[in-house]
Amino acid sequence: MKYRWAAVIILVVALTGCMHGVGWPDREAAFAAIDERRAHEVIAVLASPVYEGRRSGTAGEALAAGWIASQFKDIGLSEAPGFTDYRTTYPSPLYTIEAFTGITARGTAGESFLGDRAQSAPYAGSGTVEAGAVLAGFGVTMDGYDEYAGLDVIGKVVFILRYSAPSRSVPEAQTYLAAKVSGAASRGAAGVIIVDMPSSPSPFDMEGQTVSALPGAPPSALVSVDGARSLFWAAGLSFDEVAAQAWAGGIVSRDLAMTVRFGVTADWNPEARAYNVAGVLAGRDPTRQVLICAHHDHLGTDRTGAVYPGADDDASGVAVMLEAARAMASAKGPPPVSIWFVSFSGEEEGLLGSAAFAAGTPGLASSLVGVLNLDMMRSTSGLGVAVDSSDERMMDAISRAIRDGASLAVIPWSGGSDHETFSRLDVPTCMVTAHGREVPWYHATTDTALDFPVSGLGTAVQDVLRVVWGLTGSL
Numbered sequence: 001m002k003y004r005w006a007a008v009i010i011l012v013v014a015l016t017g018c019m020h021g022v023g024w025p026d027r028e029a030a031f032a033a034i035d036e037r038r039a040h041e042v043i044a045v046l047a048s049p050v051y052e053g054r055r056s057g058t059a060g061e062a063l064a065a066g067w068i069a070s071q072f073k074d075i076g077l078s079e080a081p082g083f084t085d086y087r088t089t090y091p092s093p094l095y096t097i098e099a100f101t102g103i104t105a106r107g108t109a110g111e112s113f114l115g116d117r118a119q120s121a122p123y124a125g126s127g128t129v130e131a132g133a134v135l136a137g138f139g140v141t142m143d144g145y146d147e148y149a150g151l152d153v154i155g156k157v158v159f160i161l162r163y164s165a166p167s168r169s170v171p172e173a174q175t176y177l178a179a180k181v182s183g184a185a186s187r188g189a190a191g192v193i194i195v196d197m198p199s200s201p202s203p204f205d206m207e208g209q210t211v212s213a214l215p216g217a218p219p220s221a222l223v224s225v226d227g228a229r230s231l232f233w234a235a236g237l238s239f240d241e242v243a244a245q246a247w248a249g250g251i252v253s254r255d256l257a258m259t260v261r262f263g264v265t266a267d268w269n270p271e272a273r274a275y276n277v278a279g280v281l282a283g284r285d286p287t288r289q290v291l292i293c294a295h296h297d298h299l300g301t302d303r304t305g306a307v308y309p310g311a312d313d314d315a316s317g318v319a320v321m322l323e324a325a326r327a328m329a330s331a332k333g334p335p336p337v338s339i340w341f342v343s344f345s346g347e348e349e350g351l352l353g354s355a356a357f358a359a360g361t362p363g364l365a366s367s368l369v370g371v372l373n374l375d376m377m378r379s380t381s382g383l384g385v386a387v388d389s390s391d392e393r394m395m396d397a398i399s400r401a402i403r404d405g406a407s408l409a410v411i412p413w414s415g416g417s418d419h420e421t422f423s424r425l426d427v428p429t430c431m432v433t434a435h436g437r438e439v440p441w442y443h444a445t446t447d448t449a450l451d452f453p454v455s456g457l458g459t460a461v462q463d464v465l466r467v468v469w470g471l472t473g474s475l
């Protein structure tokens with residue numbers, strides 16, 4: 001009996017050693033190295049006015065990328081192939097909105113003009129549009145609830161309500177302004193007007209016009225509730241009635257029987273460049289990687305010079321990624337596969353940084369074990385992990401992490417951030433993000449580090465480690 005037990009123990013030790021590597025994951029050392037105050041300081045640094053809102057292609061973004069590179073160096077990470085000083089650069093032509101005409105509407109009931117009750121949208125393209133208008137509700141398309149159904153939007157100006165109907169449980173990604181603009185554009189809209197809601201906890205700021213623009217997007221505008229009342233009046237409609245009906249979950253999509261005209265002038269700097277930053281914790285098998293990513297770019301400044309600090313979006317993801325790198329680098333022994341830590345630029349402009357990274361890294365899809373994207377960590381009640389339930393490998397890693405004590409809530413997969421780039425390559429992906437909360441600071445000047453809670457960041461780092469351990473067979 002004695003010898004048989006000894007043989008079993010030797011076998012277990014041998015198997016454990018072979019699967020996990022000596023020391024790895026070294027949970028005790030890794031968890032002990034986590035410092036949530038340091039993570040919070042990273043958020044405060046990146047959200048500070050020095051970095052001017054970190055808009056992709058600006059001097060502020062280049063400075064932020066340099067600072068993140070200095071952190072990778074300090075942690076002792078090695079460089080990814082093709083990176084110099086932990087950075088690579090790609091062209092990111094910088095579009096800036098120079099002028100907005102205001103909106104003129106001519107309908108069956110009369111004509112209205114919106115000057116300062118409208119402004120260009122942050123995802124506007126350059127150009128002037130004069131066309132018939134349609135209303136597409138909140139612009140949501142999901143099972144059994146399609147606000148575009150039967151609506152002819154080709155060549156039209158599409159009105160879309162801000163947010164979504166509370167009773168409809170719409171995926172958060174469909175409520176973003178960028179998603180609303182691109183959803184209308186992909187259906188052939190010639191212009192997009194996003195209309196604020198009377199129930200809005202933070203009305204559109206009509207003073208501080210956002211200065212970014214997107215090439216290829218149709219001219220797009222934001223309209224205040226007052227402005228919406230005036231435009232809908234021209235079409236013989238009560239905006240408040242339509243908004244209330246939509247908020248209650250009704251379909252309000254229709255032809256608005258009016259002609260709308262407005263224009264956006266965007267200027268661009270074709271020389272602008274953006275930076276991706278990467279550091280590598282080399283594994284025993286360096287030909288395979290787990291990638292932990294976040295994005296350091298944000299929206300920059302508005303025409304009044306006000307900074308969009310982007311503390312939650314996504315300085316917080318970079319902070320948690322850096323702290324995870326410090327924790328894993330503190331563990332004894334190399335991980336079974338390499339762990340790549342990547343901070344992307346160009347997420348806000350349409351996942352351009354991760355696309356440039358994927359295009360510039362040959363053989364990436366076959367060498368990636370999995371991708372964890374960290375986007376918007378601000379929460380006091382635990383984070384969610386957005387995962388496709390048919391992604392068996394990632395589901396298994398997350399189940400193992402949760403059995404191990406991770407406080408992650410599994411939420412439905414949604415794109416709209418950098419993991420989408422890798423999901424298109426058929427790589428197991430997930431997005432760790434806060435969920436089930438109001439986000440009045442989203443893409444606003446109020447997304448600051450000042451009231452960002454420290455508590456929760458340490459748990460976030462632990463949960464990220466657990467998912468990585470789950471992916472590498474170490475749990």
Ligand SMILES: [Zn+2]
Nearest residue numbers: 313314348443
């Ligand atoms: Zn964002």
